[in-house]
Amino acid sequence: MRLLLVEDEENLAHALKDVLTAAGHVIDVVYRGDDGWDLAQTVAYDLLILDWMLPGLSGIELCRKLRHAGKNTPVLMLTAKDLSLNKVQGLDAGADDYMIKPFDTAELLARVRALLRRPTSFQDQVVEASGVRLDLQTMTAYREGKTVALNRKEFQLLEYFLTHPGQVLTRDQIIERLWEIGEEPESNVVAAQVRLLRQKIDQGFSKALIHTVYGIGYRYGALGEP
Ligand code: CA
Numbered sequence: 001m002r003l004l005l006v007e008d009e010e011n012l013a014h015a016l017k018d019v020l021t022a023a024g025h026v027i028d029v030v031y032r033g034d035d036g037w038d039l040a041q042t043v044a045y046d047l048l049i050l051d052w053m054l055p056g057l058s059g060i061e062l063c064r065k066l067r068h069a070g071k072n073t074p075v076l077m078l079t080a081k082d083l084s085l086n087k088v089q090g091l092d093a094g095a096d097d098y099m100i101k102p103f104d105t106a107e108l109l110a111r112v113r114a115l116l117r118r119p120t121s122f123q124d125q126v127v128e129a130s131g132v133r134l135d136l137q138t139m140t141a142y143r144e145g146k147t148v149a150l151n152r153k154e155f156q157l158l159e160y161f162l163t164h165p166g167q168v169l170t171r172d173q174i175i176e177r178l179w180e181i182g183e184e185p186e187s188n189v190v191a192a193q194v195r196l197l198r199q200k201i202d203q204g205f206s207k208a209l210i211h212t213v214y215g216i217g218y219r220y221g222a223l224g225e226p
Pocket residue numbers: 007008009051052053054
């Protein structure tokens with residue numbers, strides 16, 4: 001999943017980025033509310049984590065602006081402030097959840113998982129399509145009884161495929177999903193990443209699931225499936 005963290009305490013921002021990256025997510029970090037606003041308008045994030053007190057634009061103002069602009073991306077608000085009043089303000093502004101600093105990173109990951117949960121396709125943190133199961137906690141895939149260990153990029157790519165079965169995903173979409181702002185990859189790196197994933201998911205099986213759509217991108221699923 002692709003996340004945006006807007007947090008002006010740089011040490012905390014870096015620590016959170018490490019934790020969320022280790023959990024398999026792709027994280028962009030900015031330190032100002034107005035920078036967060038710019039990014040949230042141009043990148044398709046799955047979740048926004050916003051600190052309350054920020055230079056440029058506060059987390060609460062940013063959240064309110066996004067909701068007014070029709071964006072319904074889940075928002076987790078972080079605050080060092082006292083509890084009760086802020087909870088009401090945060091939820092009024094359109095935040096989905098909030099955490100009081102200092103907080104435990106395990107708790108943060110649990111909240112993030114809850115906010116990212118897609119009721120139709122995510123059950124017990126497993127996503128499945130065309131006979132491949134992916135455990136989101138362990139980053140392990142299973143196909144026909146075979147266990148497939150994945151590295152972080154392979155996991156992110158497979159998760160993207162499994163949650164968009166049958167759809168053609170363009171190279172640009174894959175890049176936006178898997179690479180952070182500022183680490184834009186070389187032109188052939190998507191093809192290389194797909195090749196690595198294919199070796200793990202398709203090699204040795206009779207049916208290929210990861211298909212190249214020439215000149216456009218890639219499509220996941222058994223041919224003939226809707
Ligand atoms: Ca702050």
